Amino acid sequence: MNRAGSRLCLVEDDPIMGESLMLRFQLEGIQADWFVSAAEALVATENFDYSLLLSDIKLPDISGQEMYQTLLKRSSAPPSTLFITGFGSIDQAVELLKLGARDYITKPFDLDDLLGKLRSISPELFEFESIAGAENVLGISASMLTIQQTLRQVAGHDVSVLITGESGVGKEYVANYSHRCDKQRKQQPFEAVNCAGLVENLLEAELFGYEKGAFTGAVRKHRGVFERADGGCLFLDEIGDMPVSMQAKLLRVIQDGSLHRIGGEQAIQVNTRLISATNRDLKKAVLSGEFREDLFFRINVIHLEIPPLRDRPEDIAWFAHRFIVEYAWAHEEQHFLSPAAEDYLLSRSWPGNIRQLRHCIERACILASQEVLGPRDLGQEQFDGEEVFAVSDADLKGQLQEHEKRVILHALDVHQWRIVETAEHLGISRKNLWEKMRRYTIQPPVDLLNNSANPVDVVPE
Template identity: 50%
Template structure:
């Protein structure tokens, strides 16, 4: 159990030292470098309680202890809690119970525990540090990054840092997913009778985000007319519903995201420069997965653990494993769809596997030997070919329904049409446009 639990904690971003005996753990704990101890009561040599007592007798500060055992008694639990133990878990228990306790302890510790939710690469750790510094402030944030890198995940992470433990709203809108005719009503709301079909008043997203976060994804696709109205709302912190003559005060933090170069959009006359500077107070760039390869296997294993299918499929309840060839294939692939594509690949393999090991063939298909194409062809050509193959696969799974495919890929219908045109993607027998 110890090895599986250590793996589960590492996949959630915790750095773990696993010891198979009490004496080994006690020697390591004397270094004073640990933030928390999870110990079984029954160990091969010393008991967990004996380890705890030995540290107490040293007269120095010790990290919090969480004890676990399959042989719990009320007296033992009370005795340990009175002596300072943080918690006491009776086996069997769900890992999420332990993880919830760790998150609670991390939030209470000054400075927090070294837990990463976004990645283990230096670039992602640096980004987490930046987000932690931004969290207490209400300045607008612009998140830049390719499709699929996890811009909404980062936005939600920042929102969680800012409003941890509170029920503040996180309201999201993909600006490329709605036609201009509907966007104003969606953002600003409307009064009863404002237009045909408005049978009752409705709060817009700017009102719904009160006291929390408004996340506008793909803001580069927002129509110019709506950009003017959004800018005014940000400047005045007041809005007016459709069909109303009364202003309503609003208070929210804006986080915007885009995969486009907004300066280029400004030059093209498609984006307002004044709005750009309004939302560009702080810029956060999420690097594509190919630039942070340290995260690939970490994310893959995390997706395996998160999948209920993976947990059920593991032999005797053990988590699934990646074969050495599968690890090489994951690392060699360029991931044009970034983290979203990686998650889809892992989830598909978890559904199809019949054993505890995920192979390269299961991940990519027997005919899909992943070439080291970044060395055999120009990077741009390689990325385009992989992007084309990825979109074709997504279209096939959705029976070529563009709207459904765009939703699956996490991009707007307009964006998907543009990619299909650029990459010459069309259904068999369809004439070029």
């Protein structure tokens, strides 16, 4: 048997769940092989010694329990196994625990909860070496591969990193990736704070914390992000917008490695790696006196410039497909991009970068009436320049939700509130339609509920 190293074996016949899990594993740096049947997995486990087996209990050929029993007969030390189960098969999952399985997780589940279980069972899956070949974690363009390589090279060195680039290019995600590259710190907290989102006194309290009674409203002690990130990484977004007076206090903490909470007298030692980001030109800000030169040199040991999306077109389709998979995972709706849709995405300039692309894909998935997305679904007819996206994140989300509610109400009226027919018309599952109706508090009219000649579907409990 060949040693697969720190590798996961996934057995899942649902294409949406399988693809979503594999994408998240890739982003987490977990090496994994995906099989859609127990037979395929049993062949693979004969040839490779996997660290962990993650399997659905219900499979198309034999059950996960039968597969696990086969593994037990074959070897006295099968891979650590975690099962995915529905509510109806919890008893079966408990039986598997008695047989030796490590744990189970019940659908629907949060991906972070699953990762927590995987980490506790097989922490070696999360070792950095496993992502050495995952060359498309941040994108597939040459510029992003170079940035990934740089981050891997500086991993483990306590040097400050400055990330610059336009709004929406994914600076926080790059910072988080840098944290995960650091073997010594990645198990410790990653804290983030937006320096432009808080007024100066609140920013100081969030950075350094405060003692009980330090000011009106300070009813208890508060640990700032420097303390909370002790041993890990602190990400200061939009550091170029930090007031000059706050810059001096930040510099002192960086230099001394200690801080005083507001209202406190005791020096608190902190060991925090600093990653900063801005969309401003800090060199110009230094010349104009808006940014301290000594702080600039402190935070700018390693400088990474993230290019705008328009300058790396090969990443556009990659991110679009990734966002479609993420939407499918969250909403149980599968979509695909037509070749014409991909061409249309490549023709756009994307001034809002990755954030704008994500909104475009989410909007298309919400409003599309079919699985295959075309240029019209992506807003081709609505664009006259790029101003249609000049709205805040909250505004866009609200508009999309309101439009989705109107579409659902119209479809329900057309089909006289017959849920199965309406769901088929909208191209979504009956369960997903009910979830959306609950979310938007859509209730059938009373006269329809009482009309035995034309009854609506019963709302599931």
